[in-house]
Amino acid sequence: MAVTQAMDDRGDTRRGLAEDRTDLAEDRTALANERTFAGWARTAMAAIGIGLAFNALFKAMDPAWVPKAIATVFILLGLFLTVMAERRACAVAARLDTHSVKEMAQMNLRVIAIAMGLGGAALIAAIWMLV
Known part of the structure; x- marks a missing residue:
């Protein structure tokens, strides 16, 4: 009986450790x-910066719409x-369930994307409206 109890305790311990490793792996994935x-997002900002730089460097190009179109x-x-x-x-965050870490809220990701979208749209408008 004692041998069986010891094996069950060891199995419970192993099962618990396996669950801990799985939980930590999910946290690392998040x-x-x-x-x-x-x-x-950094790559997107770099693309926006390249567009602005191109427009600024080649503003004198003829016809005038070409640098604006490339920047756009x-x-x-x-x-x-x-x-x-x-x-x-x-989509990935919705599938995960974090355990030890606090993940970034999906709403924060949306706010960042919306802010970058509005900023990019404003830049495009400014590029085309400026003479």
Whole structure:
């Protein structure tokens, strides 16, 4: 009887450790998801910056709409990247259940994406309205 009890205790301990490892893996995945979103957001900001720089450097190009159109393409690419990163990050976050860490709220990811979208739209409008 004592041998069986010892084996059951060891099995419970192993099961508990396995559950802890699984919980920690899920926490690491949630944090990796946030880092991935941040990486895509940085890439989007770089695309927006490239568009603005192109417009600023080649403003004197003839015809005048060419640098504006190229800048618009880069800014739209940045906005597309932001929206896709937000959707993917929210989809992954919805499937996860964190245990030891507090994950970023999905609403915060949406607020970041919306703010970048509004900023990008304002930049496109400014580029086309400026003479």
